Amino acid sequence: MIKKRFSDKLKKGYPLVEQGALSEKAKLGDEGSVLRFVDESGAFIGKGYYGKQNKGIGWMLTKWENESIDTDFFSRKIQAALDERSSLFSDKQTTAFRVLNGEGDGIGGLTIDYYDGYYVCTWYSEGIYCFRDDVYNALRRVVTYKGVYEKKRFASKGQYVEDDDFVTGERGEFPLLVKENGITFAVYLNDGPMVGVFLDQRDVRNRIREEYAKGKEVLNTFSYTGAFSVAAALGGATKTTSVDLAKRSHAKTIEQFSVNGLDYEAQDIVVMDVFNYFKYAKKKEKTFDLVILDPPSFARSKKHTFSAAKDYTGLLQDVISITEKNGVIVASTNCSTFSMEKFQSFVKEAFAKEKMAFQILEEYRLPKDFKTSKSFREGNYLKVLFIKKVG
Known part of the structure; x- marks a missing residue:
């Protein structure tokens, strides 16, 4: 149950579930739990997930009560994001850009970037990372890629989680040379939280x-x-x-x-x-x-x-x-x-x-x-x- 001033924001499309929004001490379970949000009258607001990020405790994902948060859900979101960026995929002078921008594309806590055939997923909470398999299955379903890398930005104080960044496909040879409006940039998808541009x-x-x-x-x-x-x-x-x-x-x-x-x-x-x-x-x-x-x-x-x-x-x-x-x-x-x-x-x-x-x-x-x-x-x-x- 969400307090009134917070529930009004969520109903108007605000996607972040802020700390202090819960009207009572709820048992949220582990990060990654799917939550059903209702207002103080019990009316359904939407569904999302529990994941601590900055000033929030989770993100709203859907206003549809019967919509499941699964591979099909992430496939629809990623495909819609890809469709909106079709002109960039056909631009030979630009081969590096963002494919999915978190809450702007309906998945708060996750970004996906494209680097000349490679995709990089950046995860901003342990909560969204719990959907890792669904997201990668969805990505495999909707795109053809050379390889996939990931960045985990959900340690204490939002720092980077050191780990092997490679996920699937073929490992890249670095530096990978990508283009931006005809300018060439050398990027490293396997070298810490930032790739070079x-x-x-x-x-x-x-x-x-x-x-x-x-x-x-x-x-x-x-x-x-x-x-x-x-x-x-x-x-x-x-x-x-x-x-x-x-x-x-x-x-x-x-x-x-x-x-x-x-x-x-x-x-x-x-x-x-x-x-x-x-x-x-x-x-x-x-x-x-x-x-x-x-x-x-x-x-x-x-x-x-x-x-x-x-x-x-x-x-x-x-x-x-x-x-x-x-x-x-x-x-x-x-x-x-x-x-x-x-x-x-x-x-x-x-x-x-x-x-x-x-x-x-x-x-x-x-x-x-x-x-x-x-x-x-x-x-x-x-x-x-x-x-x-x-x-």
């Missing part, structure tokens, strides 16, 4: 390459494997500088430049705490025409702890000070706890503190393959602003 930034990378990079000196902070830097270089940037604290980012960035036929030695690849790099750049009076700022929602180094919700304004101030007049800042966040309006207020505050004017040129949200639900706004987590520093 964040697919949700596809539209942003394309825009940087097509419109903003030509003739510009570009700084890419929190650069990971340098995907933004590669896009900028292919777009005609005079030089790119990639900065990331992780030592492995150096070799990974070299690899991404190399698989695109670019001379990595003509670029700067810096292994350094981004905050220290800002101090270094200011001291050396280095400035950039285009700065890409895409920090994680939360990060910790030896000297710094960063939270996007609290510290993004200060980070933007550092960037403003090393951006050329009329230069552009690509400010991005994947933090789901605040809105685009709040994000824009961070920008306004940062420029006000630096006593500088600005103009928001463009804004981006998730690409079309990252389907979201209008009733679950936090699912549309990506917020990107192209900001011109005026004067």
